[in-house]
Amino acid sequence: MTSQGSTRQPKYQRIADALRTAIQAGEYGPGDRLPGENDLMATYEVARMTARQALGVLQNEGIAEARKGAGVFVRAFKPLRRRGIQRLAHEQWGAGRSIWSDDAGDRELAVDQIEVREVEADNRISSALGLPSGAQVWARSRRFVLDGKPVLFATSYLPSDVVGDSAITQVDTGPGGTYARLAELGHGPVHFREEIRSRMPSADEAERLVLSMGTPVIQIVRTAFAESGRGVEVNEMTLDSASYVLEYDFDA
C-alpha cells in the first residue's frame, strides 16, 4: 500500500510516506526512535516546519508518538487479544473464572475506579433491556489497567428486579462474576450481542485512558440475553484502540 511519489503530493507527505514504509518494512521497530527534525532537514533538504509536519503525520496516524524532549518514537503495539466469543463461553464464568482474565494472559491486569450504585435507567438503557423508562437498574463501573496503562473502562447495567440483593450489588461479585450470579438467580445469559463502533475520544475519555494523540477509541456495547429472550445486562465499554485487537472466531 505504498503510495507513489506523486509530484503533486506535498513534501512533508512524501517524507511521512518514506518513514511509514521504513516502519512497515521493520527498519524501525516498536519503541525505536525515528530520525529527528534535524536529521530529516539534512536528508531531505527541507525546512524545519516541513520535517515537523512529516513527523506530525505519523503521530496523527497513531504510528508514532512524541516523548517530551526525547524525540518521536515508533509506537510499541503489544495489544491485548480479546477473544470475543470464547471469553464469554459458559465454561468460563460457569467454572468461576473471570472473563477479563482471559484477555490479559500472563500480564498484570488491575481494576480501579470501581463504582456500584442503583440508578434510574436512561432511555437508551431501558429500551435495550426492555424496561419501562425510568426503571431502576444497578450500574457497575470500573476501569482496567494493564501493566500500568489504562486500557478500558466500562459500565454495565442490570435490571434491579433481576438483581435483587444478590452479590451483583456488591463490589466483589464472587467467583465467575456477574454472569455466574445471574445464572443462580435463574437469569443466566445464553446469548450475547456485541456492537462495535470506533471514533475519536472526547477529552474526558482521552484523559481517563491516558491516550496519546491520534488514538481512537473502540466502543463495544454488549447485551446479554437470558433463556426467556429477556435482556439482563447492557455493558458499555470504551477501549484504547492502541491496546486491543478484537477477535471473533465462528463457524460458517
Add this chain to the structure above:
Amino acid sequence: MTSQGSTRQPKYQRIADALRTAIQAGEYGPGDRLPGENDLMATYEVARMTARQALGVLQNEGIAEARKGAGVFVRAFKPLRRRGIQRLAHEQWGAGRSIWSDDAGDRELAVDQIEVREVEADNRISSALGLPSGAQVWARSRRFVLDGKPVLFATSYLPSDVVGDSAITQVDTGPGGTYARLAELGHGPVHFREEIRSRMPSADEAERLVLSMGTPVIQIVRTAFAESGRGVEVNEMTLDSASYVLEYDFDA
C-alpha cells in the same frame, strides 16, 4: 457522561461540552447546523479563536463536520449494520447470495476499483495462509460505495494452488461469490476468524474513503479456514468508522 463544568477546564472545552450535551439530547439532530463562531462569541462572551476551538473539538471527535462556507454541522450517522456472523453463514453464500448485500439492506451499494491479479504473497499473507514465503496468490481488490459515499475497501488473497483457473480469477465470480466457488473446488470455508483494530487513516486511506477530519478507520482481517484446517483466504478490509456498526451475535 456529561463532564462537570470544572473551573480548571479551558473555556473552549466547556463550550464544546455544552454543544455535545445538546447534540446527545437531540437538540441538534444529524445534519443540523451548529451555532457559528459569531453565535458562540455572543452567547458565551468569548473571542473568535475560542469559539473556533470549541467547534474544532467536536470535529476532531467526529461528532461534527465543517462544510466549506456553510458552517459546522452535526454529522449524519446512518451506519451500515454489518452482522459479522450471520452474513458469512453457509446458507447465505451457499444459496448464491452475495455476502455484501446483507450489509446494505435496501440501500444502494456499488462496487468499484475492482482489480484481480496474481501476485507473490508477502510474509504476512503467506504466514496467514500457511504458504512458503513468495508463494503465488490471487489478490482480489475492490471498494464499496454506499449512496455515493465510499465506505470500505478490501483485498482478499487466495492461494493459487487452491484457486486454479476457477472464476475466482475473474472479476465476476458468479452466484454466491468466492466462497461458493471455493466450495465447488472442495475447499469451502467452514470456519472464520475476524480480527478488528482501529486507528487513524493514512493520507491515502483518507482520500480513498473520502473521510472527514477526525474519522478513524476500522481494520478487519478475516481468515477463512476449510474443513482440513487450511487457511484458504485472507481478506484485509479497511472501513470508514463513521459508516459502520459491527455486530456479532453468539451463544454463551
